[in-house]
Amino acid sequence: MEVAMEVISELCTPVVPSHDSRPLPSITGSDMALGESFEYDDKMGNELSSETELASPDGAHTLPILQKVIDLSNKIKNLKNQHMLLTERFKLDSDAFPGPEVVKTLHLLGTEHELLKKKYLEESSERKRLYNEVIELKGNIRVFCRCRPLNESELESGSTSVIEFDSSQENEIQVLSSDSSKKQFKFDHVFKTEDGQGAVFSQAKPVVASVMDGYNVCIFAYGQTGTGKTFTMEGTPENRGVNYRTLKELFKISEERDGVMKYELYVSMLEVYNEKIRDLLADNSNPNLKKLEIKQAAEGTQEVPGLIEAQVYGTEEVWEILKSGNRARSVGSTSANELSSRSHCLLRVTVKGENLLNGHRTKSHLWLVDLAGSERVGRIDVDGERLKESQFINKSLSALGDVISALASKTAHIPYRNSKLTHLLQSSLGGDCKTLMFVQISPSAADVGETLCSLNFASRVRGIENAPARKQTDLTDLFKFKQMAEKSKHDEKEMKKFQDSVQSLQLRLTAREHICRTLQEKVRDLESHLADERKARLKQESRALATVVGASQPSSMLSLPKLAAPKTITEKKPPLGPSKLRLPLRKITNFIPPTSSPLPSKKRRVSSFINTAHPTEGKENVPKMMTTAAAANTRSLLIPRRNSLALRPTPTVTTTTTTTMTQVFQPKRRVSIATLRPRPELQSHMATPLQTSASKLRNGSAALGPQLFATRKARYSKLFSPLPEFQTAVEAATPIAAMRSSSKFMGSPPTQQGGGSRNGKVIALQRKPIVWSPLKLRGLKNFRRPSLIPSRSSSTEFQ
Numbered sequence: 180m181e182v183a184m185e186v187i188s189e190l191c192t193p194v195v196p197s198h199d200s201r202p203l204p205s206i207t208g209s210d211m212a213l214g215e216s217f218e219y220d221d222k223m224g225n226e227l228s229s230e231t232e233l234a235s236p237d238g239a240h241t242l243p244i245l246q247k248v249i250d251l252s253n254k255i256k257n258l259k260n261q262h263m264l265l266t267e268r269f270k271l272d273s274d275a276f277p278g279p280e281v282v283k284t285l286h287l288l289g290t291e292h293e294l295l296k297k298k299y300l301e302e303s304s305e306r307k308r309l310y311n312e313v314i315e316l317k318g319n320i321r322v323f324c325r326c327r328p329l330n331e332s333e334l335e336s337g338s339t340s341v342i343e344f345d346s347s348q349e350n351e352i353q354v355l356s357s358d359s360s361k362k363q364f365k366f367d368h369v370f371k372t373e374d375g376q377g378a379v380f381s382q383a384k385p386v387v388a389s390v391m392d393g394y395n396v397c398i399f400a401y402g403q404t405g406t407g408k409t410f411t412m413e414g415t416p417e418n419r420g421v422n423y424r425t426l427k428e429l430f431k432i433s434e435e436r437d438g439v440m441k442y443e444l445y446v447s448m449l450e451v452y453n454e455k456i457r458d459l460l461a462d463n464s465n466p467n468l469k470k471l472e473i474k475q476a477a478e479g480t481q482e483v484p485g486l487i488e489a490q491v492y493g494t495e496e497v498w499e500i501l502k503s504g505n506r507a508r509s510v511g512s513t514s515a516n517e518l519s520s521r522s523h524c525l526l527r528v529t530v531k532g533e534n535l536l537n538g539h540r541t542k543s544h545l546w547l548v549d550l551a552g553s554e555r556v557g558r559i560d561v562d563g564e565r566l567k568e569s570q571f572i573n574k575s576l577s578a579l580g581d582v583i584s585a586l587a588s589k590t591a592h593i594p595y596r597n598s599k600l601t602h603l604l605q606s607s608l609g610g611d612c613k614t615l616m617f618v619q620i621s622p623s624a625a626d627v628g629e630t631l632c633s634l635n636f637a638s639r640v641r642g643i644e645n646a647p648a649r650k651q652t653d654l655t656d657l658f659k660f661k662q663m664a665e666k667s668k669h670d671e672k673e674m675k676k677f678q679d680s681v682q683s684l685q686l687r688l689t690a691r692e693h694i695c696r697t698l699q700e701k702v703r704d705l706e707s708h709l710a711d712e713r714k715a716r717l718k719q720e721s722r723a724l725a726t727v728v729g730a731s732q733p734s735s736m737l738s739l740p741k742l743a744a745p746k747t748i749t750e751k752k753p754p755l756g757p758s759k760l761r762l763p764l765r766k767i768t769n770f771i772p773p774t775s776s777p778l779p780s781k782k783r784r785v786s787s788f789i790n791t792a793h794p795t796e797g798k799e800n801v802p803k804m805m806t807t808a809a810a811a812n813t814r815s816l817l818i819p820r821r822n823s824l825a826l827r828p829t830p831t832v833t834t835t836t837t838t839t840m841t842q843v844f845q846p847k848r849r850v851s852i853a854t855l856r857p858r859p860e861l862q863s864h865m866a867t868p869l870q871t872s873a874s875k876l877r878n879g880s881a882a883l884g885p886q887l888f889a890t891r892k893a894r895y896s897k898l899f900s901p902l903p904e905f906q907t908a909v910e911a912a913t914p915i916a917a918m919r920s921s922s923k924f925m926g927s928p929p930t931q932q933g934g935g936s937r938n939g940k941v942i943a944l945q946r947k948p949i950v951w952s953p954l955k956l957r958g959l960k961n962f963r964r965p966s967l968i969p970s971r972s973s974s975t976e977f978q
């Protein structure tokens with residue numbers, strides 16, 4: 180039983196899946212319970228049965244269950260063996276992997292490969308450069324001359340050859356002209372009559388190969404009709420021409436560069452017939468065929484939208500295309516050629532190349548052009564449609580000649596657009612392109628004139644010095660980059676504009692700030708100036724006051740008891756308020772009496788002066804007053820003189836309360852005023868009592884009431900127009916009042932009622948001009964300045 184349990188436990192042990200090719204026995208039971216059968220192949224069954232027999236050496240029959248257990252045990256053993264075998268095999272496989280040395284070798288090989296690739300690219304680029312240099316040295320415009328042999332008809336007619344090939348002079352031909360003179364022409368290569376198509380193409384091959392390096396190439400055949408242009412370009416099935424051979428060469432180069440370069444070749448075939456473009460690969464029987472026009476592509480190249488571009492993969496395909504295109508070509512019979520080409524046939528091969536190593540792409544065009552015959556109309560017997568065709572042909576050939584002449588003379592304008600032909604060839608003719616011209620000539624003496632024309636034209640073409648050829652890259656990507664560059668340029672411009680405007684604004688701001696600073700400085704200067712002026716004015720007024728007071732009661736003023744500590748008026752003056760609250764500076768006007776005012780009489784002069792201060796004139800009279808005062812002579816005020824004042828004595832004295840104005844009506848009387856310079860000994864004292872009294876007056880103004888305070892500003896003016904009532908009001912409160920009441924000046928007008936002298940008093944006035952400020956006048960808006968001589972009107976008003 181223990182054996183059975185051991186077997187069962189072994190059964191339950193998972194078995195490693197076998198990779199052996201031998202099929203393993205499949206267990207069909209859903210579990211491993213005893214008593215259930217296992218399916219296995221016959222071979223194994225046989226093995227097990229034999230082993231079972233071995234398991235019972237006595238040969239006695241064993242129990243069926245035990246037998247099964249033994250079978251399974253054997254089976255497990257087999258599986259274990261298989262597992263071991265597989266493990267060993269796996270070990271071998273693991274050992275078969277390349278070791279680190281191999282990996283290292285592979286890495287080295289890779290590096291070497293990269294190095295070789297790089298070198299190859301460098302060499303390839305160098306080869307291209309040198310190759311191109313060779314072509315350039317030979318000339319980007321190359322002219323080959325090919326002379327066909329005399330044809331049968333010419334031989335029959337006994338025509339002789341006028342072309343001589345001097346073997347000593349390579350690439351030169353001599354033309355025996357009708358006047359028996361020989362004309363010599365030299366070209367890049369001269370093909371003799373016996374030279375076949377292969378020889379011709381071998382000379383053209385280097386130029387053709389340039390298109391694979393990304394250069395634009397144009398090969399065209401030019402010459403009189405029947406001279407073999409079509410033969411050279413197209414050839415015959417037996418003697419295939421440049422077109423077929425070119426494409427064959429291109430495929431060959433493409434194959435040679437396989438793995439490094441990837442090429443795609445496209446072929447288009449068109450003709451320019453009577454200045455119209457016809458697609459030779461399209462179904463021209465279709466009446467709805469779109470008219471083809473030349474358009475300038477965004478890349479700057481000339482394109483014909485709608486023109487069929489057939490991708491070609493092999494030479495046979497190319498041949499079929501060329502044949503079908505040639506079939507569609509417009510041909511007609513002329514007296515010179517039975518199958519004369521009545522149009523310019525253009526085969527365009529587009530080569531798209533991609534360097535697989537560095538990803539550089541190129542797109543270039545190769546034009547293979549079989550021009551229509553350059554025969555003169557008069558020479559060949561044509562009329563009707565043929566004549567029209569010939570005219571178009573000649574016109575376009577003439578345009579080609581003009582373009583070539585312009586290129587030769589290096590003029591700024593090349594007239595490419597004068598014909599469809601030159602317009603189409605614009606990007607491949609002249610400039611930086613490679614051009615190869617076959618000038619086809621006839622050896623016949625009968626064609627010598629045409630031959631000379633063609634050779635002369637070819638010589639001109641050969642004289643063109645093209646600029647070094649430029650490699651053509653695939654302009655699609657280039658155009659995108661160009662657009663991106665343009666956009667970024669535009670953005671940069673915009674940015675610069677913004678920056679400029681910001682800068683200009685900053686400059687303006689700085690300038691304005693500077694102006695502001697200057698103005699602020701000016702305001703400060705003016706303020707300081709104003710303060711100075713105010714100080715000076717107050718000093719003058721205080722001096723004048725002191726003089727007046729000193730003159731009237733100098734001793735009493737000096738003996739005033741309890742004088743406060745002396746303080747100047749300017750110290751007591753409140754500081755200037757904010758500039759906004761202040762009046763504009765121009766409104767502050769110093770009142771300086773003018774010098775030129777004529778004073779007719781003393782009486783008149785004094786009257787005018789008194790009138791300026793007359794309160795009854797009201798505020799309307801203030802400007803007038805100022806004007807009048809300004810008209811007064813300043814010097815006249817400064818010169819001490821005696822003036823007469825007309826005073827009206829007041830019959831009665833009306834004293835009101837401090838809140839109402841007091842008016843004194845005085846009878847008209849004359850007084851004399853003598854203006855004197857104040858005595859120096861009084862100047863030192865004049866400020867103290869005045870200031871003291873003035874400060875006391877200010878201090879006591881609160882107690883006296885707002886009206887009294889409002890009249891504070893007019894205190895100095897009252898020196899000239901004292902109010903007895905006002906004096907009465909302040910008499911008790913201020914020493915100045917007391918002082919005024921006792922002064923001669925103050926006492927003078929009220930003398931009528933106060934018992935003073937009726938005669939005129941002499942008052943000492945300061946000789947300096949009195950400065951008036953409209954500020955004071957504004958402050959006196961509701962205050963009517965009391966006058967020494969109240970007028971009638973004023974008295975009426977106050978009554």
Ligand SMILES: Nc1ncnc2c1ncn2[C@@H]1O[C@H](COP(=O)(O)OP(=O)(O)OP(=O)(O)O)[C@@H](O)[C@H]1O
Pocket residue numbers: 326327328330372402403404405406407408409410411516518519520521550551552553619
């Ligand atoms: N080099 C040559 N060797 C042998 N045959 C030639 C050669 N050149 C031209 N021919 C033959 O001359 C004939 C006229 O040639 P071709 O048609 O090519 O002249 P073309 O210049 O194209 O005339 P067109 O301008 O009228 O089309 C053809 O039959 C052609 O086979």
